[in-house]
Amino acid sequence: MRLALALTLLATPALAGVEEAVNAWILPGVAAFAESAGTLARSAAGDCTADALRPAYLAAWEAWAPLADIRLGPSEAGALSIAYWPDERGAGARTLRGLIAAEDPAGLDPVAYAEVSAAARGFPALDLLLGDPDLSGYSGGSYACRLVQTVAADLAVQAEALAEGWQAEAQALTTAGAEGNAEYLSPDEAFRAIYTQALSGLEFSADTRLGRPLGEPGTPRPTRAEAWRSGRSLPNVAASVESAVGLARELADGPIPATEAALDQVHHAEAAIDDPSFQDLADPTARLKLEILQQRIRALIDAMEAEVGNPRGLQPGFNSRDGD
Structure with missing residues (x-):
């Protein structure tokens, strides 16, 4: 734990130091993550096959990793559905396999996908879909490929929301002790x-x-x-x-x-x-x-x-x- x-x-x-930590480290990191997640979503929309998407996926992970342990403000809850880990019970894999087996419409709608288990969203979901030998061999246009597009689009939405939320959190941190x-x-x-x-x-x-x-x-x-x-x-x-x-x-x-x-x-x-x-x-x-x-x-x-x-x-x- x-x-x-x-x-x-x-x-x-x-x-001292709070303003520097926020402005020199956290905010640039959040902005870089939002940009890379957007690139990932656009890449998936163009070619959602595992081999084609893996470079953009890894670049987004690289942008997220420095932020993964910051659990303040919007990151306190937001990080859970971006990178839910450890998944002690394997809920993410079960959910993804179930979606694919049933070709569940929720897997094709980024808005509906926001209601899916956090364990089946974000980076852990893509780690499975792009890296598991039993899941990653899908073809373009298949349900699994479209599911990857949905997960990537959902991740981009989460990243944008995180970046927006951190504007308010940054203001709160850097004005700590001020009236109001x-x-x-x-x-x-x-x-x-x-x-x-x-x-x-x-x-x-x-x-x-x-x-x-x-x-x-x-x-x-x-x-x-x-x-x-x-x-x-x-x-x-x-x-x-x-x-x-x-x-x-x-x-x-x-x-x-x-x-x-x-x-x-x-x-x-x-x-x-x-x-x-x-x-x-x-x-x-x-x-x-x-x-x-x-x-x-x-x-x-x-x-x-x-x-x-x-x-x-x-x-x-x-x-x-x-x-x-």
Whole structure:
């Protein structure tokens, strides 16, 4: 489960960095995602076959991945239907297979598709439709091909809505404490909100993006990796790490050398991994490399807490790594 950080504010100085984090990192990222999702939808409308669409799909994933762990404002609910994962019960696959078997009209209407299970929408749906050998061999003009067009169009609509919603959220964050701002009553609250996203994203990558495919010693679960059919498992971890450190740089009062050094160690661990989809974990050496990456990300969390949170008077409360 995603880390729930209970952060206790010990001091309340005028906190800088929120405006920089929003304007230099989050808003450009949301805009880039909306643009790439629109390109994906237009590409699907032109040629919805799996081989033709895969480059635009991967480009959209690349744009989304740095935003995936930000769950503020419109992203708190919006991210669920853009990238519903982990899907513990396989609801997405069952829904998609059922739609295809029945040639359900809902799969041909982007408006109606917004009411379909979140697990069968967005990137996980496309990961299955474009990457599963039993689903991806469809021909142009088939129901499955038209379903892909619907999923892509629905994703583009969601991306536009997210970009629009973030305009209001950005205003709320950057005017925290101002009269009439009922969402963030002080600059401290806005800082704390973004800082928490950075830390919880790293924790999610270590415990879930890496922990799920690692499974238990002797029993790896490689097909539990995120977007493994698309080879996005490692790139998604890398994007999460870069996003967290990018936010930390904006929030920090000054240089964060320990965090930068820890990031370098993460990069080294990433470079040692041979299979970006984590499907080689039956090999003890491959497993060890993934465990080392997990350890490096946790060391990065510690460095970020020391250099970004602690100087602002923020200390983590419950932490799942403590075993409490």
